[in-house]
Structures are given as structure tokens and as C-alpha cells.
Amino acid sequence: MTTHTPPTVYIIGAGPGDPELITRLGYRRLHQATVILYTDSLIPPEMLADIDPGVEIIGSADKTLEEILAIIIDRTRSGHTVARLHDGDPSLYGAIQEQMMGLLAANIPFEVIPGVSAYQLAAARLRVELTLPQQIQTIILTRMSGRIALPQPQELASLAAHQASLALYLSAKNITTAETELLQHYPPTTPVAICYRLGWPDEQIWLVPLSNLATTSQTHGLTRTVLYLVSPALVLPTVPKIYQGETSTQTITPSKLYDAQHDRLFRGG
Ligand SMILES: C[S@@+](CC[C@H](N)C(=O)[O-])C[C@H]1O[C@@H](n2cnc3c(N)ncnc32)[C@H](O)[C@@H]1O
Known part of the structure; x- marks a missing residue:
């Protein structure tokens, strides 16, 4: 029988800047965290405006991978839930692969929550x-x-x-x-x-x-x-x-997706 260990680290996509553009799940996970490590060069402080004052918030822009991993590992081993907040979608130019490998090696369970790129x-x-x-x-x-x-x-x-x-x-x-x-x-x-x-x-x-x-x-x-x-x-x-630089007169070929002549699984008829 396998036992499920709940994640103690959430790698969350914050979206491109506007605090309204984080997903509901990302927002919920962010608010579960007791420590937040975020890419402060690309995430506006407003994103963290409603975080509980007792939560430790750490910027990662000036830190090396080793320092970031050391903080995450140290805090999770002390019983914290850590949110690692990345701008946009973490799977794009987020340097999360090496962080996930480090967490795996340290046997720390984590979950990735996508974001708007x-x-x-x-x-x-x-x-x-x-x-x-x-x-x-x-x-x-x-x-x-x-x-x-x-x-x-x-x-x-x-x-x-x-x-x-x-x-x-x-x-x-x-x-x-x-x-x-x-x-x-x-x-x-x-x-x-x-x-x-x-x-x-x-x-x-x-x-x-x-x-x-x-x-x-x-x-x-x-x-x-x-x-x-x-x-x-x-x-x-x-x-x-x-x-617009200049007014356009271009037309498009509409998609077949909503074409009345096109059979679709979910359209009655
Ligand atoms: C380290 S990459 C991270 C990309 C991010 N993970 C994403 O999905 O958007 C940073 C680059 O993404 C682009 N970028 C990220 N946020 C942006 C924003 N709010 N406006 C314009 N470009 C942005 C820029 O090209 C920037 O140099």
C-alpha cells in the first residue's frame, strides 16, 4: 500500500503581474503557506498585499539556487509550508527544474500550480x-x-x-x-x-x-x-x-469548431 504525503512546498505561477491573474488554486495555496519565497524582480508587491503579517516573505532575486534550496529545505524541515512563487507560468524560463530536483533529492513533497504566462x-x-x-x-x-x-x-x-x-x-x-x-x-x-x-x-x-x-x-x-x-x-x-500602426481590412477563415456544417461530439442534431 502506498501512502500519500501531502506537499509541503507549492511551486506557484503568479501570472504576469496583475494580482487578479493568479489562479484560484494558486491563490489558495499561497494563503496556506507560512513561508513565501518569491521572484521579487518580476512579481509586484501588491501580489502579497493580503498575506497574513505572520508569514515570512523572502525575495529570491538576489539569491543563488543553493541559497533558495537551503531556505526551502530548512523551513519545511522546521514544519513550515512553503510557497515558491514564480512569475508567469513556472514551466517557462522559471529555473524550476533544478529546484524540483533538489526537493526530490531531499525527499520533500511538492506540487506545481500553473500560471498565466x-x-x-x-x-x-x-x-x-x-x-x-x-x-x-x-x-x-x-x-x-x-x-x-x-x-x-x-x-x-x-x-x-x-x-x-x-x-x-x-x-x-x-x-x-x-x-x-x-x-x-x-x-x-x-x-x-x-x-x-x-x-x-x-x-x-x-x-x-x-x-x-x-x-x-x-x-x-x-x-x-x-x-x-x-x-x-x-x-x-x-x-x-x-x-495599430495602420487600419486593417484583413479577413480570417473561421474555425471549423463552431461551423454549423461540421459534426461535433457535443452538439445535438
Ligand atoms: C525569467 S522569464 C519568466 C517567464 C515567465 N515564467 C512567464 O511564463 O511569463 C522573464 C521574461 O518573461 C517575460 N515577462 C515576464 N513577465 C512579463 C511581463 N509582466 N511583461 C512583459 N514580459 C514579461 C520577459 O521577456 C522577461 O524577460
Whole structure:
């Protein structure tokens, strides 16, 4: 017979910034914790505004993996429930794999609660579907090579060849090279949304043609917390006018999902 040990560590996705965008489960688990370790560079303090004053809150931005693990292990062994709060969705550029391996090695049970990633809030703000029938059926989530080199088959230029919707994380400092690589396959007029601090009070979004991507990003002095969303869908008329470079007349092919002629399991008839 196996016994179930309840988790003592919750790895929680906080979403991109707006405290309303954490999931109900994430919020509930966060409030079960007696110690909270959070990525203070990417999570606004408002996210923790209603946490009980007796809860220990620790920022992790200035800590090494070893220090973070040592705190989690120490607190759980002293009987605490620890919330490890990550921005966005923890499975994306969250460096959680090594934390989970450390917890596994220390025999500490943990649970992961997903979150809304930055690219999802970008699509919502811009009011576009990133997957359009017959046009775009793939989304690529990637980053530029920086201190961390990309595996050669995943270099940006080769991903650009798919002309999919593409969300570029962690790339503000290398945006000139990113633009050059993207231009190898996307037309220069392809719209790109430059999304700065989505969900934060000072959020800003610029919608520009790909050929103006680096210049716009640099003119505004953007170096961090920027997501670049490249997508042919961004020309559609649902994109709020404040973001639109020029008025669009483009049409779309509606999905078969709600097509009256299309048999569906859950539609009577
Ligand atoms: C360490 S990664 C974490 C990504 C996160 N796990 C997610 O799912 O969104 C940090 C990068 O994500 C993007 N990012 C995270 N939060 C953002 C936000 N609120 N606005 C814009 N970009 C954001 C930026 O590209 C930033 O450099």
C-alpha cells in the first residue's frame, strides 16, 4: 500500500503581474503557506498585499539556487509550508527544474500550480487569437541566445522559417540580432507587439512593423521585462486601435469548431 504525503512546498505561477491573474488554486495555496519565497524582480508587491503579517516573505532575486534550496529545505524541515512563487507560468524560463530536483533529492513533497504566462496576457491585451485556421496553427515560445546559448537547431532564424506566431522572452538586450534573424523569414511588414511590464501599473505596448522592432525597443530604453510577440494575426481589426500602426481590412477563415456544417461530439442534431 502506498501512502500519500501531502506537499509541503507549492511551486506557484503568479501570472504576469496583475494580482487578479493568479489562479484560484494558486491563490489558495499561497494563503496556506507560512513561508513565501518569491521572484521579487518580476512579481509586484501588491501580489502579497493580503498575506497574513505572520508569514515570512523572502525575495529570491538576489539569491543563488543553493541559497533558495537551503531556505526551502530548512523551513519545511522546521514544519513550515512553503510557497515558491514564480512569475508567469513556472514551466517557462522559471529555473524550476533544478529546484524540483533538489526537493526530490531531499525527499520533500511538492506540487506545481500553473500560471498565466506573459504571452497569454499579451494576446489578451491585443485581442488576437494566435492560432488562425489555415494561416497560423503553431505558437513558438523562445528567446534569443544571450548568456545562455540556444541549441543550434533552435536558433531564432530557423524558428522564424515557420512564420508562426512567435513570443520572444528574455531578449531585450539582443533585440537587434533578433530582428535580423526574424527578417530572414518574416516579411519586414510583419507586425510585432513590444509588450513592456504587462499587468503592471506602468504597462506599455507598442505595435510596429518587424523592420522597426529594434529601433523602437531601444528608443524606449527597454532592457528587461519585455515580451515581443510576432504574429501575422496582429493586423486583424480586433486589435485595439491604440496599438495599430495602420487600419486593417484583413479577413480570417473561421474555425471549423463552431461551423454549423461540421459534426461535433457535443452538439445535438
Ligand atoms: C525569467 S522569464 C519568466 C517567464 C515567465 N515564467 C512567464 O511564463 O511569463 C522573464 C521574461 O518573461 C517575460 N515577462 C515576464 N513577465 C512579463 C511581463 N509582466 N511583461 C512583459 N514580459 C514579461 C520577459 O521577456 C522577461 O524577460
